[in-house]
Amino acid sequence: MKYFALMVLLAASLLSAQALATDFPIVGTQAPQFALPDLSGVQHQLSDFIGHPIVINFWTTWCGACTYEFPVLEQFKQEYADQISLITICAGNSQEKALAALEKKGVDFLVLYDEAEIISKLYQPPRPRDKRRIVAFPFSVFIDATGKVVYARIGTFTDLDKMVSLLQDAGIALTAPTLQSSDAKQPIEHGTRSDGG
Numbered sequence: 001m002k003y004f005a006l007m008v009l010l011a012a013s014l015l016s017a018q019a020l021a022t023d024f025p026i027v028g029t030q031a032p033q034f035a036l037p038d039l040s041g042v043q044h045q046l047s048d049f050i051g052h053p054i055v056i057n058f059w060t061t062w063c064g065a066c067t068y069e070f071p072v073l074e075q076f077k078q079e080y081a082d083q084i085s086l087i088t089i090c091a092g093n094s095q096e097k098a099l100a101a102l103e104k105k106g107v108d109f110l111v112l113y114d115e116a117e118i119i120s121k122l123y124q125p126p127r128p129r130d131k132r133r134i135v136a137f138p139f140s141v142f143i144d145a146t147g148k149v150v151y152a153r154i155g156t157f158t159d160l161d162k163m164v165s166l167l168q169d170a171g172i173a174l175t176a177p178t179l180q181s182s183d184a185k186q187p188i189e190h191g192t193r194s195d196g197g
Contacts (some may be wrong), residue, residue, distance in 0.1 A: 047180065058137060058138060064136075088111050151169075
């Protein structure tokens with residue numbers, strides 16, 4: 001009986017690993033390059049951040065779970081910004097709706113805008129059996145200092161310690177956070193679009 005239970009557990013683990021591999025075939029490869037505007041219209045490229053680890057969080061404004069994790073992402077940025085870059089990418093909707101979501105939650109981390117979900121699809125390609133263009137939001141990708149994707153997951157971060165633990169399990173070492181004083185914080189300027197739209 002114990003042998004049977006062990007076999008069932010092993011099979012479930014393999015299926016789970018296969019599902020993750022299907023959802024994120026980029027794990028273990030170099031992160032796809034991109035150039036996207038922030039909410040003020042300023043272009044940012046992934047290559048600007050390579051050289052130290054990166055967390056990319058993909059979200060959309062119609063997803064309540066996405067904005068639910070904003071306080072954890074903001075706390076992560078405030079405590080670990082000197083060790084790791086946080087990039088969030090809002091897929092689809094509109095820049096105005098993305099800006100409104102940030103203002104409602106009172107956060108100021110970097111948000112890039114992926115209007116046609118092109119970059120989102122590069123990082124989480126649609127599965128052949130699914131009709132949805134993206135399997136699920138939110139999803140996050142960890143990239144090491146060399147630009148290699150070392151981990152990816154679908155789901156919401158609800159706890160900072162768990163997020164840090166996942167990063168460390170993926171091989172991204174973090175030291176104790178350096179808390180910034182309120183005077184030292186450098187907020188991201190999210191203004192109107194540069195094209196006036």
